[in-house]
Amino acid sequence: MNDEMMLKTCGREPSCELVLEHATISRLHARIELADDGLVSVRDAGSQNGTFLNRNDNWIRIKKAVLCIGDRVRFGDVEVPLERLTAVFGEASGARLEARHFPSGHAHANVNVSGKADHGASLKKPRRNPVTGKIEDERSQPGTAGNR
Numbered sequence: 001m002n003d004e005m006m007l008k009t010c011g012r013e014p015s016c017e018l019v020l021e022h023a024t025i026s027r028l029h030a031r032i033e034l035a036d037d038g039l040v041s042v043r044d045a046g047s048q049n050g051t052f053l054n055r056n057d058n059w060i061r062i063k064k065a066v067l068c069i070g071d072r073v074r075f076g077d078v079e080v081p082l083e084r085l086t087a088v089f090g091e092a093s094g095a096r097l098e099a100r101h102f103p104s105g106h107a108h109a110n111v112n113v114s115g116k117a118d119h120g121a122s123l124k125k126p127r128r129n130p131v132t133g134k135i136e137d138e139r140s141q142p143g144t145a146g147n148r
Contacts, residue, residue, distance in 0.1 A: 008032040008088045010075060011045070017088045024049040024076025032085055038094040040086050041066045042073055049076035068098045 008017040011029040018032065026047040033041045043064040044051035050061045054072035067073065073080055086095040 006034045008034075009045075010042075010080075011047075018080070018084070020075060020078050020080070022076060022078045025078060026076075029075050032088055034089050034093060034095055035066075038096045039066055039098050040089070040095050042085065047076070051075055066098050068100045070100055071097070 010018040012025045013027040029047040031043045052074040053062045053065045089095040
């Protein structure tokens with residue numbers, strides 16, 4: 001795989017591989033990267049209106065994030081489907097999304113550019129410990145079966 005195939009651009013500029021025509025999109029807004037293992041990530045290119053990731057029902061402004069099943073991505077005010085982001089590399093690239101943490105008893109899944117995945121498991125919103133600031137899963141929260 002050559003470097004040109006591993007890095008794609010997103011923005012208003014016609015030379016970008018993913019062109020988004022909107023006032024909140026910078027000429028070069030973000031880069032879409034394909035790692036050697038096939039995982040796709042998004043890196044903000046210093047855009048004025050930001051790149052945002054929605055994971056577990058929270059929109060956060062990001063500099064870089066590896067994309068996972070169930071994520072949502074927004075450049076400025078424009079939300080772009082994950083399938084469109086992986087498609088910029090073409091079907092032969094093996095581009096895929098990282099598996100998500102599912103509740104116990106559910107299988108982990110990867111998504112390739114064809115968009116096929118196991119979406120049957122519901123994702124749980126993590127809890128941030130107010131004292132330590134660390135993200136905790138339900139097993140480490142007081143009053144749950146994991147702490148008894």
